Amino acid sequence: xxxxxNLFNRVWDNHVVRELASGQSxxxxxxxxxxEVTSPQAFQMLRDRGLKVMYPERxxxxxxxxxxxxxxxxxxxxxxxxxxxxxxxxNCDEFGITLLDLNDDRQGVVHIVGPELGVTQPGMTIAxxxxxxxxxxxFGSIAMGIGTSxxxxxxxxxxxxxxxxxxxxxxxxxxxGPGVYAKDVVLYIIRxxxxxxxxxxxxxxxxxxxxxxxxxxxxxxxxMSIEGGARCGYINPDQTTVDYIRGRPFAPQGAxxxxxxxxxxxxxxGPDAQYDDVVVYDAADIEPTVTWGINPGQSVGVSEExxxxxxxxxxxxxxxxxxxxxxxxEEHQPIKGxxxxxxxxGSCTNGRISDLREAARVAEGHKVADHVRALIVPGxxxxxxxxxxxxxxxxxxxxxxxxRAAGCSMCLAMNPDKLxxxxxxxxxxxxxxxxxxxxxxxxxxxxxxxxxAAAAIAGEVVDVREVAAPVGV
Numbered sequence: 001x002x003x004x005x006n007l008f009n010r011v012w013d014n015h016v017v018r019e020l021a022s023g024q025s026x027x028x029x030x031x032x033x034x035x036e037v038t039s040p041q042a043f044q045m046l047r048d049r050g051l052k053v054m055y056p057e058r059x060x061x062x063x064x065x066x067x068x069x070x071x072x073x074x075x076x077x078x079x080x081x082x083x084x085x086x087x088x089x090x091n092c093d094e095f096g097i098t099l100l101d102l103n104d105d106r107q108g109v110v111h112i113v114g115p116e117l118g119v120t121q122p123g124m125t126i127a128x129x130x131x132x133x134x135x136x137x138x139f140g141s142i143a144m145g146i147g148t149s150x151x152x153x154x155x156x157x158x159x160x161x162x163x164x165x166x167x168x169x170x171x172x173x174x175x176x177g178p179g180v181y182a183k184d185v186v187l188y189i190i191r192x193x194x195x196x197x198x199x200x201x202x203x204x205x206x207x208x209x210x211x212x213x214x215x216x217x218x219x220x221x222x223x224m225s226i227e228g229g230a231r232c233g234y235i236n237p238d239q240t241t242v243d244y245i246r247g248r249p250f251a252p253q254g255a256x257x258x259x260x261x262x263x264x265x266x267x268x269x270g271p272d273a274q275y276d277d278v279v280v281y282d283a284a285d286i287e288p289t290v291t292w293g294i295n296p297g298q299s300v301g302v303s304e305e306x307x308x309x310x311x312x313x314x315x316x317x318x319x320x321x322x323x324x325x326x327x328x329x330e331e332h333q334p335i336k337g338x339x340x341x342x343x344x345x346g347s348c349t350n351g352r353i354s355d356l357r358e359a360a361r362v363a364e365g366h367k368v369a370d371h372v373r374a375l376i377v378p379g380x381x382x383x384x385x386x387x388x389x390x391x392x393x394x395x396x397x398x399x400x401x402x403x404r405a406a407g408c409s410m411c412l413a414m415n416p417d418k419l420x421x422x423x424x425x426x427x428x429x430x431x432x433x434x435x436x437x438x439x440x441x442x443x444x445x446x447x448x449x450x451x452x453a454a455a456a457i458a459g460e461v462v463d464v465r466e467v468a469a470p471v472g473v
Contacts, residue, residue, distance in 0.1 A: 006269040007236055008167045008202045011142050012441050015125045017159055025160040030124040032059040032154045034097075035110050036066055036088040037414065038129030042152035043091040051156045053095045058158060059093050060119055062100040063413045069377050071403035072102055081415065083210065090112055095155075108380020108406045111348035115219060116382055118248025122237040122264035127154055130333050131428060132348050134226045137234030138218035140267055142202070144232050146296040154165040165200055165231045166276035169269075171207035174283035179356070179465035182217035183224075183350060183428065183448040185209060187289040189301050190228040192281065195297040198230030201276070204269065209283050215244040216352045223349045224430050227296040231330045236268035288464055290335045291432045291446040293323030298432075299446070302463045305334045326434060327443050328422075336461055338445070342425040343374040343456035344437075345449045348405075348409035351379025351426035353450040359428075360392040362453035362464060368400030369459030375402045377409040401456065413438030 005013070006454035017026040018170060039061070046053070053059060066081035076082040092099035100107040106117060111132055114120040120141035126133060129151040129386055136143035150160055170189055182465075190197075203225045210218065218235045225233025242261045247249045252260045287301040298320070308331040312320050324330065327339075345351075345359045356378065368374045376396045378384035384406050387393055393403045410417040418438025419425055426446050432444035445461065453466040 003270060004272050004274045006167050006169075006204060006273040006275060007140055007267050008204065010163075010267055011123055011125065011140075013162060014123070015142075020179045022161065024163050026159050027106040027125055027162050028128045028159050029154050030058065031114075031119060031126045032158070033110050033114055033119075033128035033129065034059060034061045034088075034135070034151065035128075038148050039091065040087040041148045042129070042155060043087075043095065045149070045152040046095075046156055047154075050330060053097065053155045054158045059097045059155065060100070060114070060387070061088060061097050062107055063088060063102065064097065064406075065412065067102070067405075067407035069375075069407045069409045070416065072405055074450070078416070082113050086142055089321055094209045095270045101228055105381045105385070108378075109224065109351060109408055111219070111380035112351060112383065114242075115139065115413060116380060118245050118251035121245060121251065121260070122241060123261045123267050124435070127160065132223050133148065133259040134230070135219050135223040135348055135448040137222040137225070138233050139245070140234055142232060142235035145226065165202045166393050168198070168201045168202055168230075168277040168279065169204045169206055171276045171278065171280040172286075173177055173207040173280065174209065174281055176209060176283050176286065178286050179450065179463070180280075180283075180286050180372065181288075181448040181450060182213060182220040184286055184289040185283075186221045186224040186289065187296065187446065188286045189281070190224065190297045191299045192369075193228055193279065195227060195230045197294045198225065198228040199292040201230050202263070203230045204235060204275070205234040206269075206279070210235050211238070212353065215240060216296050216354045219352070220349055224296065238266045238268065249452075257326065261371055263329065263469045279436060287427045288448065288451055290451065290461055291444070292329055292335055293320070293328060294326055294432060295319070295323075296430065296432060296446060300335050302336055302451070302461065305329070305332050308332060308354050313451060338452060338461045339424070340426045340445070340455050340460060341423040342374060342410075343368070343372055343418060343452050344377070344410040344425055344427045344429065345452050346375070346377030346379065346409050347427075347429035348379065348408070349411075349430040351377060351383065355385050355428065356383070356387050356392050357390070359449040359453040362450050362467065363399040364395045364403065366399055366457040368456045372456050372459055373402075374400065375404055375410060377404045377417070378406050380406050399457070412436060415469065418442075426452045427459065428452050
């Protein structure tokens with residue numbers, strides 16, 4: 001008899017400890033990732049109750065959110081950042097958890113180091129006190145962001161009570177055009193389905209476009225599934241997945257790896273898999289995309305203009321007016337030509353080596369516009385090392401970009417990398433909310449790393465296809 005379960009429901013069923021009277025399931029969490037921001041209170045909850053970490057070997061800690069990317073000497077200039085850093089060092093030492101600190105060459109953004117170390121594997125349940133945990137779904141895992149009290153629950157019991165979401169299959173078929181990247185694909189999907197469209201759902205990304213993507217591209221897509229309201233997003237494991245994991249430090253080795261790979265591939269949704277909803281898009285309709293508003297669903301293709309307020313659904317019109325006012329934009333205004341002040345390439349969305357390569361290819365031989373402050377922030381120490389071995393740092397520095405150490409940096413306002421006043425930032429990160437980049441009045445335009453590099457050079461939003469004849473990554 002054929003199995004009509006999709007991957008999500010197969011993995012979910014494999015991790016149910018018991019069904020609860022509330023109607024939720026108690027789910028075993030195979031891998032727990034923690035960082036310095038959402039873990040201190042959780043560890044204190046354990047101390048207050050006299051509890052231990054049940055499976056410390058299933059928890060991996062790193063530091064990323066508050067880490068300065070320019071001057072990293074201790075103690076940090078920011079007293080709160082130093083306090084958080086000290087807390088995670090103490091907590092991991094006391095509870096026997098591996099910590100990737102600044103002296104560890106494996107340190108980096110939590111959603112980058114997990115995959116690059118082989119900690120992230122298909123068929124897992126993964127939790128982290130960070131909304132972009134959905135990144136790890138690129139490997140065919142169920143990966144979910146959780147709150148601080150839930151972090152404490154996982155530390156103490158390795159389980160969580162959860163309600164099973166529905167599953168929507170999001171298919172994109174065809175071939176992406178030049179200059180169209182994974183970031184453009186996911187921004188397009190969020191624009192079509194809305195930032196609340198995924199509420200109550202897990203997204204299965206499928207179709208020829210995702211089949212052709214590298215693992216780093218797939219991570220970009222799954223990273224932003226949460227921005228579309230989905231509980232998580234995933235892509236079925238295939239040979240690309242297996243080849244990426246092979247040989248990584250935390251991955252099985254030898255015969256154990258081959259056995260694991262066979263199991264991983266068996267989890268993929270089959271031809272008879274059932275879904276609660278299916279949407280299909282054509283890759284030919286996607287072009288380099290830029291957000292113009294204050295949520296990731298407010299975007300346009302770079303050749304388009306912002307729509308009129310009355311062209312949006314009635315329930316969205318108040319939010320559109322608010323966004324236009326905050327961003328100082330007008331109806332029917334082209335996005336192209338909008339002057340920027342800051343350019344940022346990095347984050348758990350686009351801080352991987354392929355992202356830096358694409359940005360460097362655009363930047364090479366050019367100079368950052370005089371009025372633009374431009375930062376390149378690798379997502380991990382390993383990414384930074386690889387980029388320097390390839391000479392990417394020299395390309396960036398010669399072009400006028402600042403080359404920084406690994407961290408979350410300007411994705412959010414928890415470290416010294418912030419916007420000032422009304423600055424407008426071209427960013428490869430994942431959120432364009434008011435105040436997200438450190439200034440209550442700062443403004444953010446989300447786009448691909450190649451588009452960010454092109455904007456930094458031009459000093460304004462431009463179509464990367466007209467600047468560097470990009471090939472898409």
